[in-house]
Amino acid sequence: MKENFKLGRTLLIITAIAGVLLGFANNLTKDAILENAKMNKEDLKAVLSQAESVQDIEFTKTEAVKEVYKAVNGNEVVGHVLKVTSKGFHGPVDFLIGISTDNKVSGIRVLSHAETPGLGSKIAEVKFTSRFTAKPIAEDLEVVKVTPNKDNEVEAISGATTSSKATVTAVNDAIRFYKENIKGEEVESKKETDADTAATGS
Known part of the structure; x- marks a missing residue:
């Protein structure tokens, strides 16, 4: 016992x-x-390479913008990262979009999509996402089917116009949110773009 x-x-x-x-x-x-x-370190490095970590900030969600973070390196704020959803050819596409403090798109990354394999799915490839790196946010980006000759132009993926435009729409939504809610700027009403009316492409 x-x-x-x-x-x-x-x-x-x-x-x-x-x-x-x-x-x-x-x-x-x-x-x-x-x-x-x-977010994992790989995602953060892809959209804002100079950031070490992110911090939550208070914000009001919109139809497109789902998450917003302040990106820091030590005690220095180096930009912001936004999770944005856009309408692709086969449904919603989720993106991470980085905007640096020098008012440029620092990078984008596709988190999830259901776009056509071999066509629209190419929006997730670095060959396409790199086209957005260092784009200034002074004005909305536009999709073109030829080699861009303006800072705000992005060349579409051949045969995947709608998916390309969905990506540009997501980046523009991030830019507008950043300007209005983080920088406190007044932004003109969103213009209807080809991405809103496109019925072809993948």
Whole structure:
């Protein structure tokens, strides 16, 4: 009987110690877990390479803009990252879009889509997403089918006009939100674009 009592007491002590250590470890890792849940390092590097981490900011969601983060390097704010949803050829497309403090698109990344394999799916390839890097946000971007000759022009993917325009629409939505809600600028009413009326392409 005494042996059972000693064994029970020992197990109780071990369990209590384990509980304390687990709680301590949880507190140490909680912030890191929450930070990592926002976006992974690969995504962040793709859209805002100079950022080390992101911080939540308060904002009102719109139909297009779902998440907004302040991107920092140490104590320095280097830009903002926005999660934006746009309408593709086969349904919604989710993007991460970075805008740096020098008022340029720092990068974009496609998070999910259902676009046509081999055509619209090319919007997720670096060959296309890199076309947005360093684009100034002074005015809305436009889709063109030829080699761009203006800073605000982006060449579409051949045979995937609608998917290309959906990407440009997402970036423009991010730019407008950034100007209005982060910089506090007045922005003209959104113009109807070809992306809003297009019925062909993939």
